Amino acid sequence: MPPVIHPFNPGRRAMLAGGLAAGGLWSIGQSARAASPDGLPQPPSVVSNPPRQWGTDAPVTPLPDPDILVLDPSFGNLAYANASLKLAWRGGGWLEGPAWCSEGRFLLLSDTIRAVQYRYLWENGAVSxxxxxxxxxxxxxxDNEGRLVSCEHGLRRVVRWEHDGSCRVLADRYNGAPLNSPNDLAVHPDGSIWFTDPGYGDTIVEGHPDAPGNPANREGVERWNLDGEVMTEFGGSRRQEDHVFRIDPATGEVKAVLTEKQLPDPNGIAFSPDGRIVYVISDGPGPGQDGHGGDGRIHAADVAGSEVRNLRPFADMMLNGHAMVPDGMRTDIFGNLWCGANGPLGLCGVVVYNPHGHMIGRIRLPRGVSxxxxxxPKRDVVFMCAGDTLFTLQVNTQGAAPS
Known part of the structure; x- marks a missing residue:
C-alpha cells in the first residue's frame, strides 16, 4: 500500500514506509559499523556507517552479502552465497503485485498510485x-493457463485478460453489493482463484473512496475526479465486510471462504506448493475503519475443496522485539514462505519462514517490501517491490508456480 497516512488509519500507513524517514534510499545509515567477535569491522550494510549505497555507481558489495542474514542453517541452502542484492529499477509511484510471465519472460508490476502497469524485461532490465x-x-x-488475473482497486473488481486480448470480469460484487478493493490473489492447483478484499484501496490515491456519508468518505467531500461528479457508479458504494473469496474455475461462483469475523483485514495470500494449505495475512485497519483491525500475523488454514478448516496463527511477525507489518508473500518449491516485512530500518525487507512457522532467514533492505x-527463466530470482523501487536477488530455490 502507498505510504499515505489516512486520517482514520495513521499507524499502518506509517509503518509501510519502513525505513524511509531514516535518510532516503541511496544513502542510508543509522549506527556505527559493527565489529565482529575478533574485533575486525564488518562489511557495510543498510544500518552501517558509512551507509551502503545502491545503484550502478555503488561500490562493489562484499560476498556473502551482509544484508542476507542466515538465522537457521536451512536458509543457507536457499541463499546463494555468490549473489548480492541488486537495485533493478527505480521510477514507479508505489509498486505492487509483481507477477512473472513465463512465456513472455517479463515481470509485470502494478503502480497503484499512477494507475498503470509496467513490464520489466528479463533480457536487459528495460522497463516500459x-x-x-x-x-x-x-x-x-x-493463472495455470498463462492468463493475467488482476485486482483493480479503482473499479473494485477482479479481472482476467484472455489470450485473445479481451477482458473478463471474474468478480465485482458479493451478495448484491460491490466489493471493497480486491488486494492480492493466488491460484490454487485446481484452477480456482482466491483473493482478499480489504478496504485499503478505498482512497483517492489508490482507487476511490466510498459514496458520500459512508466509512471511507464520511464527510462526503471526496470525489472520484475533478469533473465535479461524485463517484457512485463503478462500485462506489459503502464498504462491506472484508472477506477472503474463492472463484470457482468451472462455474465462476464467488464464494466467501473466510469472513471478517474469522480473519479481519485480509491482505497477502499464498498457497503451499501442494495447495493443501492457504496462508493469509491479517493486517491493520483500512480507511474508515474503527478499532485496531487485524492482528498483524500470518495465518494458515487447511484447504478442503472449496472450504477452509483449522484456521490458526502461523507466524507472529515479531523480530527483535518489534511487531513487523506483513504485506505480500509467496512460497518456494520446498514450502518456505517469503514475506514482505515493513518496520524499522535495519529490520525491514523480507523474512523467510519454513513450513513449521520458524523464521530461518532475512533479506535486509533500506525500506519495507509491499x-x-x-x-x-528458472524462477530462481526474488523480485521485491519496495515503494518506488524494485530489488532483485538470485537464490538457490525456485518459486512454486504459478508466481
Missing amino acids: LFRSPSYHSNGNIF NLTFGG
Whole structure:
C-alpha cells in the first residue's frame, strides 16, 4: 500500500514506509559499523556507517552479502552465497503485485498510485508501460493457463485478460453489493482463484473512496475526479465486510471462504506448493475503519475443496522485539514462505519462514517490501517491490508456480 497516512488509519500507513524517514534510499545509515567477535569491522550494510549505497555507481558489495542474514542453517541452502542484492529499477509511484510471465519472460508490476502497469524485461532490465489505465490495479498473477488475473482497486473488481486480448470480469460484487478493493490473489492447483478484499484501496490515491456519508468518505467531500461528479457508479458504494473469496474455475461462483469475523483485514495470500494449505495475512485497519483491525500475523488454514478448516496463527511477525507489518508473500518449491516485512530500518525487507512457522532467514533492505514474487527463466530470482523501487536477488530455490 502507498505510504499515505489516512486520517482514520495513521499507524499502518506509517509503518509501510519502513525505513524511509531514516535518510532516503541511496544513502542510508543509522549506527556505527559493527565489529565482529575478533574485533575486525564488518562489511557495510543498510544500518552501517558509512551507509551502503545502491545503484550502478555503488561500490562493489562484499560476498556473502551482509544484508542476507542466515538465522537457521536451512536458509543457507536457499541463499546463494555468490549473489548480492541488486537495485533493478527505480521510477514507479508505489509498486505492487509483481507477477512473472513465463512465456513472455517479463515481470509485470502494478503502480497503484499512477494507475498503470509496467513490464520489466528479463533480457536487459528495460522497463516500459504495459497497460494504462490499470484502474489502480494491485495484486496480479498468471493463472495455470498463462492468463493475467488482476485486482483493480479503482473499479473494485477482479479481472482476467484472455489470450485473445479481451477482458473478463471474474468478480465485482458479493451478495448484491460491490466489493471493497480486491488486494492480492493466488491460484490454487485446481484452477480456482482466491483473493482478499480489504478496504485499503478505498482512497483517492489508490482507487476511490466510498459514496458520500459512508466509512471511507464520511464527510462526503471526496470525489472520484475533478469533473465535479461524485463517484457512485463503478462500485462506489459503502464498504462491506472484508472477506477472503474463492472463484470457482468451472462455474465462476464467488464464494466467501473466510469472513471478517474469522480473519479481519485480509491482505497477502499464498498457497503451499501442494495447495493443501492457504496462508493469509491479517493486517491493520483500512480507511474508515474503527478499532485496531487485524492482528498483524500470518495465518494458515487447511484447504478442503472449496472450504477452509483449522484456521490458526502461523507466524507472529515479531523480530527483535518489534511487531513487523506483513504485506505480500509467496512460497518456494520446498514450502518456505517469503514475506514482505515493513518496520524499522535495519529490520525491514523480507523474512523467510519454513513450513513449521520458524523464521530461518532475512533479506535486509533500506525500506519495507509491499510484495514479492519469484521470476526469471528458472524462477530462481526474488523480485521485491519496495515503494518506488524494485530489488532483485538470485537464490538457490525456485518459486512454486504459478508466481
